[in-house]
Amino acid sequence: MTAPRLLLSLRSLSGPTLATRDRMLEIVARYREPESLAVTLAKAAAVPVDGVLTCATPMLRAALAELETEVPLFVMVPAMSEYERQELGPGLETAIAASRARVRGMAGLRVGWTELFHPKWAGGGDFVARMPVLVEAELAGLKRDALRGVVLDAWFTDLALAAGHAKFFESFARYVQRRCRAAAAFETRNLGTLLARLREWGVKPDFVIGPLNPSGLLMKPNPEELLAEVQRSDIPVITGELCAGGVDELESAAAYARERGAHGVAPDVAEVDDAGAELRTLLRATATA
Numbered sequence: 001m002t003a004p005r006l007l008l009s010l011r012s013l014s015g016p017t018l019a020t021r022d023r024m025l026e027i028v029a030r031y032r033e034p035e036s037l038a039v040t041l042a043k044a045a046a047v048p049v050d051g052v053l054t055c056a057t058p059m060l061r062a063a064l065a066e067l068e069t070e071v072p073l074f075v076m077v078p079a080m081s082e083y084e085r086q087e088l089g090p091g092l093e094t095a096i097a098a099s100r101a102r103v104r105g106m107a108g109l110r111v112g113w114t115e116l117f118h119p120k121w122a123g124g125g126d127f128v129a130r131m132p133v134l135v136e137a138e139l140a141g142l143k144r145d146a147l148r149g150v151v152l153d154a155w156f157t158d159l160a161l162a163a164g165h166a167k168f169f170e171s172f173a174r175y176v177q178r179r180c181r182a183a184a185a186f187e188t189r190n191l192g193t194l195l196a197r198l199r200e201w202g203v204k205p206d207f208v209i210g211p212l213n214p215s216g217l218l219m220k221p222n223p224e225e226l227l228a229e230v231q232r233s234d235i236p237v238i239t240g241e242l243c244a245g246g247v248d249e250l251e252s253a254a255a256y257a258r259e260r261g262a263h264g265v266a267p268d269v270a271e272v273d274d275a276g277a278e279l280r281t282l283l284r285a286t287a288t289a
Contacts, residue, residue: 001183003207003236004050004148005286007074007266008279011240014055014079018217018245019270027270034062040269043276045071047283051148053266055079056138058102074149076187077138095134127160128171135175149183150176151209157186161194166201173205185209187240189218192226195233204235209266211241214248214256227260236263243271254282
């Protein structure tokens, strides 16, 4: 699988963000209706970006239904609010139940088939055994032709990283690549540490996504070690949190990331005002880098 160079992230619409309260109020108001999001998705597809990084939320599904053009998707799994994360029980069962509750009609057939081979009674509490069911429940109803990648949410990635669960990382990447026929990736808030552990374990996803910005915000374990790992790693790095919550300017932050070894960038909708124009600028810079 080829790692993307330019993604438009919708992360701030469904998860934690560094954007200021005023900025998020503006973004929420802008995307109150699915039609507004559909316009932005159409602009991104026309640039064209390599894909849209997003959770499979009801808002996304409604926006996609408004479009005739195909939007390439890198789907973040699972789609959970901060409250739902805090209420998670042991294992993946709470997340699976929430995902399955959003499945409608015939879309549930593939989930049920996967459940037969990964039943709760045999693998309840086991992340490796039950992750395929969670992935299929999250993807249910989406057009598989539009699926370019599946990205594990940072909350789950960093939990498995803290536990040193090498088998989980290897199993997730293999399942997504072979069964979903898509790129497998991990989002993290501990980019330097994750790259080091993946190298140690011999696990190679198609790419990873983590913070990298001129301000050094969230660059763990520290900016120097993180940048050294980016240079050392053979896993493509896509940079998120480019503007450090609005402190850094988008174009210069993207240039900073590329100059320090990042393979690609994933600006968030909260970091752009005119998606079409700003993404085209980043695309041209990427082509000449």
